[in-house]
Amino acid sequence: MSLRIVVCVKYVPDATGDRHFAEDRTTDREAVDGLLSELDEYAVEQALQIKEANGGEAEITVLTMGGDDAKDALRKALSMGADKAVHVNDEALHGTDVLGTSLVLAKAVEHVGYDLVVCGMASTDGTMGVLPAILAERLGTPQVTLLSEVAVADGKVTGRRDGDAASEQLEASLPAVVSVTDQSGEARYPSFKGIMAAKKKPVEALELSDLGVDASAVGLEGSWTAVDGVTERPARTAGTIVKDEGEGGKQLAEYLAGQKFI
């Protein structure tokens, strides 16, 4: 039986760019170049490996919710080897919080049809790391999250979750939602062939009305949190820099003693 895998990927502002907030205190997604969140590349990679381990008997759909530019994230995932893409794009989505995003993605995942949903561990802009758990809650499927190792066989997903206190071996029946960490294995680079093939792969565009989601449940208005203030952290004042001429360790000790650390 062919496995239906949906990978949730986010288009995010480049972390090495000058990330900031727009006037309405939402993440400015216009002024800074974006890309497929690096942490979601790991999700695409694991989906591809699961498909390979399943003898190619799987169909991978990459799903994003985002503005026009977010199609770049889908293209990248398609060029890595995903089969098709779904892009939820609607004016009303500007400023949606994680609860709204999860509502939309849950509807979209159901629209596509799924046995397995694969997410990244966190988006590199919002860095909440909770969407996969919420998605599982909404879909009513097991959550098998923050895995550094994952495998799917015989209708079951298994994986290893490395926590602070312990490392856990987990198991759940499909359908399930998983998320994978950046310890799960380097993501592949798209090949030239992959990039060419991606151009011909289908991208389905959806609006909220296609998913039966009411606009009042999303966007800034529908958000259940409000940002009252945003301040830029003051730049750190320039420190003292010395060149080690043989006494660097001692000079540093002198400084630390002056600061009462030793």
Place this chain on the structure above:
Amino acid sequence: MAEVLVLVDHVDGAVRKPTLELLTIARRIGEPVAVHLGAGADTAASTLGEYGATRVLAADAPEFGGYLVVPKVDALEQAVEAVGPVAVLVPSSAEGKEIAARLAVRLGSGLITDAVDLEAGDDGPVATQSAFAAAFTVKSRVTNGVPVITVKPNSAAPEAASAAGAVEPLEVSFGDAAKGTKVVSRTPRESTGRPELTEAAIVVSGGRGVNGAENFHVVESLADSLGAAVGASRAAVDAGWYPHTNQVGQTGKTVSPQLYIAAGISGAIQHRAGMQTSKTIVAINKDAEAPIFDLVDYGVVGDLFQVLPQLTEEVESRKG
């Protein structure tokens, strides 16, 4: 007085420090009521009471250890129903955030994660968060439902404030989803005897410049002389030189110690995300152009294999 629920992070009743911070913060908003899930509530209760918990709602069941996340969501949801709190505070661990997130959906509540501070406000608690690798500070609040807020370690100094800490059993019934994800086996981490990375007053981290697992002892020796925790950059972790649990940065731990010492670390944005809010920052790097020097209070341009041992020796001799 209004009550605030605090989910306790503990190991068999040994309460972890971030929970004491949460109890301290909760008192700014109302009376803290602790929720203790798993074994050891009676042991935990005296500590929880000492830090201001008026009541300790306790439940133990095999489901908490045997299945991932959901049983604890069920329990916390039922604690919310029983208490009717003005806010729910949860430690910002990976598990804590997932519990909080699912709870928020069930309660129809707004969710705030990774708060680094929390104050009472006219329209409910106001959280402070760091954004974009700590380049920004954001103030936010929940506008719908009972606020569910996860709070990072080191967000407040724990202050004792004696309260009853009376243990009350919490009746929990588990829903269909509770047994969805089975924990087949669990291997506890071995303790290194060093302070917890996220709780330490001083952190000494090594990066690619340490150049091998066999060299990490220069970082460890300095850390031990200072009573510090040891951190590592992702490059050092990916190379297999140091465990991932010690990684500092976006996909590792966020630390905010009094003193952070970076040795052989360039200072990439993802590393800065995890250490930028440290009070004092010191770096040792042989490249004078390394971006880490933009952050430092004191920097030494030099070879860490010269500088660190000399510093360690100096620290030891000053200790006398």
